[in-house]
Amino acid sequence: MNDIRPESGHEIRAFRGQAEADPEQELAGTGNALARAIAEAAMEAAKHIESTHEFEVSRIQIVVDPNPGPKSYKVTITPTG
Numbered sequence: 001m002n003d004i005r006p007e008s009g010h011e012i013r014a015f016r017g018q019a020e021a022d023p024e025q026e027l028a029g030t031g032n033a034l035a036r037a038i039a040e041a042a043m044e045a046a047k048h049i050e051s052t053h054e055f056e057v058s059r060i061q062i063v064v065d066p067n068p069g070p071k072s073y074k075v076t077i078t079p080t081g
Contacts, residue, residue: 017077
């Protein structure tokens with residue numbers, strides 16, 4: 001978890017998830033590494049809230065290998081509103 005301080009001066013909590021990807025499965029459309037990374041970020045956020053909240057994916061980072069395709073996904077989520 002990282003705290004992000006926007007220009008308005010309010011603190012926004014950000015939560016990160018990461019999942020390794022199998023390039024062949026991702027390219028074939030049968031992989032789910034991105035969904036796992038989002039779920040991991042959501043599970044981390046759930047540890048820090050007391051009631052239901054909405055979050056948005058504010059950042060996706062992809063590690064790409066030239067032989068071929070995505071190796072991992074890193075996702076950051078932040079509360080909406």
